[in-house]
Amino acid sequence: MTGAPRGDGTRAVRAGLPDPVKYEPPLPGPVFAAHFHLPGEPTGPYTYGRDENPTWTRLEQAISELEAPGEAVETVAFSSGMAAVSAVLLSQLRSGDAVVLPSDGYQALPLVREQLQAYGIEVRTAPTGGDAQLSVLDGARLLWIETPSNPGLDVCDVRRLTEAAHAAGALVAVDNTLATPLGQRPLDLGADFSVASDTKGMTGHGDLLLGHVTCRDTALAAGVRRWRKIVGAIPGPMEAWLAHRSLATLHLRADRQCANALALAQALGARPEVTGLRYPGLATDPSHAVASRQMRRFGCVVSFVLPDRAHAERFLDGLRLVDDATSFGGVRSTAERRGRWGGDAVPEGFVRFSAGAEDAQDLVADVLRALDEAAAR
Ligand SMILES: Cc1ncc(COP(=O)(O)O)c(C=O)c1O
Numbered sequence: 001m002t003g004a005p006r007g008d009g010t011r012a013v014r015a016g017l018p019d020p021v022k023y024e025p026p027l028p029g030p031v032f033a034a035h036f037h038l039p040g041e042p043t044g045p046y047t048y049g050r051d052e053n054p055t056w057t058r059l060e061q062a063i064s065e066l067e068a069p070g071e072a073v074e075t076v077a078f079s080s081g082m083a084a085v086s087a088v089l090l091s092q093l094r095s096g097d098a099v100v101l102p103s104d105g106y107q108a109l110p111l112v113r114e115q116l117q118a119y120g121i122e123v124r125t126a127p128t129g130g131d132a133q134l135s136v137l138d139g140a141r142l143l144w145i146e147t148p149s150n151p152g153l154d155v156c157d158v159r160r161l162t163e164a165a166h167a168a169g170a171l172v173a174v175d176n177t178l179a180t181p182l183g184q185r186p187l188d189l190g191a192d193f194s195v196a197s198d199t200k201g202m203t204g205h206g207d208l209l210l211g212h213v214t215c216r217d218t219a220l221a222a223g224v225r226r227w228r229k230i231v232g233a234i235p236g237p238m239e240a241w242l243a244h245r246s247l248a249t250l251h252l253r254a255d256r257q258c259a260n261a262l263a264l265a266q267a268l269g270a271r272p273e274v275t276g277l278r279y280p281g282l283a284t285d286p287s288h289a290v291a292s293r294q295m296r297r298f299g300c301v302v303s304f305v306l307p308d309r310a311h312a313e314r315f316l317d318g319l320r321l322v323d324d325a326t327s328f329g330g331v332r333s334t335a336e337r338r339g340r341w342g343g344d345a346v347p348e349g350f351v352r353f354s355a356g357a358e359d360a361q362d363l364v365a366d367v368l369r370a371l372d373e374a375a376a377r
Contacts, residue, residue: 008182009251011069016062016244030055030241051229055237059244060212066181066247067194067214073187074221075214076228077240081177081197082108083233084211088173088193089142091227092220095120097141102128104154105146105175107343129154129286131161137168145191146175147184148287150328151338151352153278153303155287158294162190171220177201178328182254183297187216193224201300201329203246204253208239253331253357257300260333260355260363265302267364273375276305276350300355301328303338309348311374312337316351318370321358328354333363 017026031054036046046052060075067073078084089112093099099116101109103125113123124140126132128149133156137143143165147156162172173193174186180201186194196202198210215221228234235243258281265279280291281298291298306312316324322333326341333356339348355363 006069011065012182012251013248015065015247016058016060018058027241027244028054028058030237032237050232050234053234053237053240055240055244056235059235059240059247062244062247063181063198063212064214066250067185068187068216071187071216073214073216074218074225075212076221076224077198077235077243078211078213078228079233079235079239080209081195081199081211083228083231084195084197084213085175086112087224087227087231087233088195088213089116089144091223092142092171093119093121094141096122098122098124098139100124100126100133100136100140100143100170102126102133102144102146102149104128104149104152104345105144106150106177107341110343127154128152128156131156133161134164137165137170140165140168140170143170143172144175145172145186146177148178148280148291148299148301150178150301151303151344151346151350153178153280153285153287153301155280155291155295157290158184158186158189158191166190178299178301179295179297180250180254180299180329182250183258183299184295187214189294192217192220198243199329200327201254201257202250203243204250204329204331205242205246206325206327206330206332206334208242210235210239210243254297254300256357257329257331257355258297260358260360261298261300261302261353263360263364264353264355264367267368268302268304271368271371273307273311273371274304276303276347278303302353302355304351304353305347306349306351306374309337309339312349312351314374314377315370318373319366320370321363321366322353322356322370328352330354331357333358 034049063075124136174191177197325334335353
């Protein structure tokens with residue numbers, strides 16, 4: 001899209017659309033091709049299907065318009081969020097480098113940590129809250145930030161950490177999965193890489209896996225793109241097209257889901273059996289002040305703790321409008337007892353709740369009824 005940046009909704013519905021062509025659809029369908037006609041010299045935008053695909057190009061352009069409105073940035077789409085995460089870490093780090101990871105981030109990070117260590121990379125960890133990563137930056141090549149963190153919903157000050165990291169000679173990547181670019185724009189806050197699992201709120205229907213990396217620096221983007229070619233972690237054209245189609249409703253979904261999450265957090269805050277309630281959008285949340293400075297929407301995930309595992313299981317069993325399922329960011333509310341996976345340092349009764357796009361009063365009523373029933377047994 002050319003011209004001055006517009007409102008989120010206007011940008012979302014038009015992001016990445018080609019200029020109108022008579023008798024062509026507004027969003028051309030997925031291009032399924034392993035190779036493209038290529039007589040003569042093998043140059044041009046589309047040669048082989050592992051390198052480029054027009055459906056990816058349109059999606060990447062759309063994501064760039066959301067990540068950095070009106071700016072020249074580059075997005076590389078991947079087959080999953082983890083493919084995008086690994087592409088940044090493994091394309092940038094070399095044996096002997098040091099990297100700083102959050103100790104309370106997404107539960108696959110400890111696996112990544114083991115792999116990096118096996119390649120001779122020093123991995124340091126620190127929690128997200130209180131900008132604790134500041135204390136281990138010295139001599140690091142890359143700082144990895146996840147804010148809000150999943151599942152604890154702690155928030156760190158991206159601009160502060162980024163300035164310190166850059167001063168120490170480190171690059172900065174932000175996992176922006178939970179916020180989406182309509183909630184927070186890491187590149188505006190100074191980060192070098194904005195990374196996300198688009199499996200979640202970005203696409204929002206729980207029917208595909210996808211990821212992306214966006215950079216302002218073309219050399220960094222080229223490294224990430226090269227990694228995708230080497231590893232072959234490419235998105236399917238159908239997934240890429242579905243994702244692009246879904247971006248048109250991102251602002252609607254984000255507004256509704258954030259409003260529902262806030263209504264839910266407020267209702268949960270009044271329950272005596274609920275402890276450890278976290279939602280960055282709640283005025284009483286410890287992260288609210290920092291979150292308000294860097295986020296425009298606070299996300300759809302609320303976390304809280306019920307007295308024990310059995311109590312949490314009764315609660316989840318009792319929900320009728322909320323699926324007991326992992327992942328988050330979808331239009332249908334989901335919740336799960338996070339301790340069942342064994343990977344997060346959370347109490348047995350810890351629940352991660354992803355607010356969907358239902359009517360707030362129905363959702364809150366369902367949750368309160370399930371809480372009543374769980375407490376009565
Ligand atoms: C914060 C975060 N980053 C990355 C990922 C990985 O994404 P994917 O499952 O699409 O590979 C997830 C998945 O839950 C996540 O929550």
